[in-house]
Amino acid sequence: MKLVWSPETASKAYIDTVKSCENFKESSVAELLSAMAAGWNAKLIVEAWSCGGPIPTSIGLAVAARHTCARHVCVVPDERSRLAYVKGMYESGISATEVIVREAEEAMAELVGVDFLVVDCKRKDFGRVLRFAKFSNKGAVLVCKNACQRSCGSSNISGLRWNVVLERGLRVVRSVFLPVGQGLDMAHVGSNVRGENLKKSPTRSRWIKHIDQRSGEEHLFRG
Template sequence: MASTSSQYHKLDLVSHLFCTVYLIPISFCTMKWSPQDAMKAYLHTLQLSKIQYGQDCTLGTTKLIQPQCMEFLSALAAGNQAKVMVQVLSNEGVNPLTIALAVAAKHCGGRFICFLDQQQDIEDCTAQLSCYDLEDVVEFMHGNPCEVIIQLKNIDFAVIDCKFKDHLRLFQIIDVNPRGSIAVVTNLVRKGNGAGFGEVVREKRGIECVTLSIGEGMELTRIGVTCNHENKRFYVTSEN
């Protein structure tokens, strides 16, 4: 009985983290929303964070714990049942977000492609993921993302680092799922005439954008159809 109560408590906390802490509109649920997959990815990523950083980040308290960048994105991608996910890195290899999206792909059965800088060794990156039993989930690719990404169609979830010098070009050519997709821009440091994805595509129909103070600044943009706006909240259920 205690175990069941604890499980419902965790589910309720994850639900509140999305609806209350971040004030994310329900329309950011673009595809069929799966609270179970969102919860599994969120808790899995939290556990990996605890192992990696030695942090006490359990949800066994009544106080809402603000999720960090990677836990939030992992749950958002998995909950939206993203089938094609991409990450474009700048000049670094595997980072916490790579792990977070790999976790999401593992829980929702999606395909995850990660574009690496030419200087990054694919075998080294795969070896890093093997520490978390995620080495078979990620497809690493070399080459200019602007040239390779046009071969990918109907992308459901994209994470693009603003430190990548041609990120604005990526915003213009990326082929997102017209039935509903999410683009995430990280390291949102605005300099000169820099712009986020939402600003580049804001003239198109069906665009919603929100900027969050997560990490070094993050922008989430929803493209395409939304959930039924009559549903103002989602409910989390659990089966024993």
């Protein structure tokens, strides 16, 4: 099996997201990701949200989930984040999104068969979310938003090296960086992924490498 693109579903999700996010100034990321998740007919949409972050992307993913009859799950690290997320979604008229409060490794262990994953690079554990994700055997689309900034904007970072961040054995079919919003690093993981079967060590750490597209410098972070 592999991901199959549906332009009609993508278009419907895009239009509905535009309507749902009309009160937000910055909604381009939400509209793009909503269309992508719906177009790829995602069935398990997971987002790792950063407390204090904008809510439009979450709205877009919820819209996409409605169009594909998908499970939409938000992973947050603590109760404070959960309350902020639920409040933001409720004020936007959306209250059905499932929220999991766990550390990255524990949260992703509960979510088997992820085929659309959105991670906020502002999260300190964003690398661990990616590494411990258990992807669908038909392939998956991975998105890191706010790729040009990290730790409250202290550095401009982009150019994620997926082969360093992801578990060994995963096949990255293609990847791209888009200058949308604060930057989107995106990758398509192929249908021969082994994420559901790999045993992941809870104590194993790995260096995450990014490349600053402006200066060409490499930046290392321990995940």
